[in-house]
Amino acid sequence: MLAYFLKRICYLIPILVGVNLLVFSLFFLVSSPDDMARQALGEKADRPEEVQRWKENRGYDLPLFYHAEAPGAQKITKTIFFQKSLTMFWGGFGIADSTGRDIGDEIRKRVWPSFALALPVFLGTLLANIFLGMKLAAVRGSRTDRIGQFLCVVAMSISALVLIIFGQYLGAQQLRLGPVSGFATGLAMAKFLTLPVVVGIFSGLGSGTRLYRTFFLEQISQDYVRTARAKGLPEEVVLFKHVLRNALIPVLTNIPIYLLMLFTGNLLLEKFFAIPGLGGYTIDAIAALDFAVVRAMVFLGAVIYVVGLLLADLAYCIVDPRIKL
């Protein structure tokens, strides 16, 4: 397993270089450093000399990939790609182009609100999906199952945005049980996060329950379930001990996606509930053409996703002893 682990870690380096190259190419395919400067300066101040000054101050006056006039190795090192993308591997995330603030500090500051929102949403959604999926699978074909599936389709059809606005209207405006939006640290955080967490869980219920029901149905028709029932085990034990454990592999496959969200934030929830997390940070950076932040966030996302997949692989072994890495 250790060899497998090390091999996967080694894969990480070319993946990250590739992701960096791709992000760099895509970004500068649609936006030039001049565009970035104009965006930052605003329309009234985007005179050519100010644009040039902005680029010089931030190191965007260099060629993208190859500096023909520079001597020796500087042909490569004196380029935007080297100085802005590759140096991230050893020099940290650097400074944001649009705000001049340290990106590492910003990420450290914003990751906790994102995490505080995403973790309960993730756990709540996972537990609710497992519980409801299992319950529907247990009564498959019945009227309850059909009603449940119908409600799932209804829930899937409602956009998250509508759910958020409705949730705010109901929870904060009509019932007046929680604030419409905002954030606080410490214990007061619970007051602000309850409503977005409930909305977040609810918005993932439709698709999740249907998906998990399918996983459980596959297992319920297996011989070992029939045997367990024949032994006279209570239905709860059959479902939540035997069926659940065997259905965990496809469940685990989904988890790295959620894991990524734990750190990179949920854009819609954060924006509508004014939670200063990482979701808005990336989107703001894209809107402001802040390449330094965009490449840092994509880099971070890629690392988390690859590590998440690796952890999922390791978890397979724990869940199913037949799997060997």
Add this chain to the structure above:
Amino acid sequence: MKLQFGKIFVFAVLWTLLLALLRTCNNNPWGNGAAAENTHYTTFAQKIRNLDPVSANFIHEAAVIDNIVETPLAYHYLKRPYQLVPQMLTELPTVIYYDAAGNALPGDPDATQVARAEYTMRLRPGILYQDHPCFREDSVPLVKHPRTPADFGPVAHREVTAEDFLVSMNRLCDSRVGCAVYSQLCGFLVGLSECRQAVEAEVRRLDEERRQAGESAVQLAEAPSLPDYRKIPCGAVQVVDRYTVKYVLSRKYPQFLYWLAMHYFTPAPYEAMVFYQRPEVRAAGLSLVTWPVANGPYQLTKCDLDFQIVLERNPNYHEVFYPAEGNPEDEGTEILSDAGKRLPFIDKVVFNWEPESIPSWMKFQQGYYDNSGLPPDMFDKALSMNPDGGDLSLSEDMAARGMKMATTVPPYSYYYAFNMRDPVVGGMGERQRLLRQALSIALDTRKFITIFRNGNGIPAEGIIPPGIFGMAEPPATMNTVINRWNGEMSVRKDISEAKKLLAQAGYPNGIDQVTGDPLVIQLDHAAAGRPDFKNHFRWLADRFQELGVRLEERGTDLNRSRQRVAEGDFQLLFERGWVGDYPDPENFLMLFYSENGHVEHHGPNYANYVSPEFDAVFKKLETMDNTPERRELIEQANRILYEDAPVIWDIHPINMILTHGWLHNYRYMSIAFDNLKYLRLDPQERSRCQREWNRPCHWPIWMLMALFTLAAFWPRKQR
């Protein structure tokens, strides 16, 4: 039936927990008791990136900065049209003009004679900076991981002196600071480029010294050298004595006084720059960008630019009083009830980040924000149109809750710009001019305002918005080329007039007489993301279609669009807006001055309009005082623009702010944003209203819980 003690216990705990939870639940985001404090709660929707008065360049940033800093001059809070009044000065600055030989010119000389202008301003003695550790006379201790400047222990202050204006200007010239208006200032202030060179030379010298002392390139990059801005001479600013500053201009430019009311001209203490240069301060991310040091009515106590900014009363703020007079209609009204009282009234101001308008509006409705803009979706709910006069007023429900509405016509102008370099719509030929006039008549902006903006705007006659000198009420300044007077108001001419003009231009029914091809106009825009764009475009296309002219959209992203405009690669430009920098007609008419042509000179003349006749009139009126002669010249300039129609005049928007009854003295300011010090709150009334409007509603939760309990205990069939 067997009693299920376990289940009963679980549900008993659940009911108890719910009871306890619901007792603490409410929708108050600020906590109990906050409403009774003298704290003003408001919002910011766009991310604030910069609070440095020298380099911040956006209006939403000015809304915070203008209340932290103080400028030599300010706009009178109540009087409209806007009037400048001394704020840090004993009186308005005095000006002396000099000719090329250095002789003083008496009176108000012609701009062509003036080679230099000197503005002398005398500071009020005793104006103090806010408390800050940078002013401590003993050495500031080393603090590990500081979060705010307050973490450095005791604070001190000092008096604002004339030298601080020199420091501010030298820092503005430092290219590393990134002042966006530097190029504009070079257009009228003497010696700024030399000053920039001197600053750069000093930085190079300091860098070299540090290199020789063994510091690496990385260390130099991490802590850039700080030149002593006090010792670098600057041609534009002369320190006469402790309280007297002289600004030197390279030409006659009376609008310079308006610049003295902008935050770029606030004084800056050199001690603050030295303080923010400390390694641990830099490492903690503290800088003038996030923690400005100034002498305004409020000082920063919390600065989380992504979430919340808190200002608190500056205890050192000098004596400033609420104005004793306003507009004639203000006499005897509540807005003058605080006349003569010392400012500011409010102790604390909390700016909260609210990126979405609907949650922000809900909180305003609940009384948790004291003021709010009006989201377009809420227009019908919040306002009702007076059936007689067409005026907008608050809905009965909102008025009954004590809410008030403040409106203003800000100095903003919207227009659709023709590209005057385009062979079809551009140029000064008769054919093109008639075509532009015909297309201008076809777009009836009064109808547009009714359909798309709920009547919230004024159809533009020309570029100068109402309330600015030279723009009288129609019919006096009516654009007679496209409008007619119906006895009550200026309305668009009939479409048949446009058809006639189009035929005279050689496009009868929209067909080019020469080629026989239908006339197609391309509309360049970067507005595809705007939710109302499709309908807006459809409306424009339909209006042009009435003439037989086809309008095609040429959409792109903002940067591509700017690139096309910079290269002159467009025909008709979708809804451009110009936000006036200061309330002077020159700031609007200059949009058509040939030397501001966007393609040739990168100026704001986006239509690339070139008219020697207009230029001559503009140059005459540019530097004049607001006299009847200037008014006549403005009318002359307007008439030239009306005839040439380089743009289709669109609208002057009306801005609205809703306030609760407990917020007093609110007057909309759209040029400067230093209005917080004038506001007064009634916290007791706010507290009462919040309690009354936000009583939690528990019964649906109890019903759900009861249903859940019932379902859990409902006897089930056993298989």
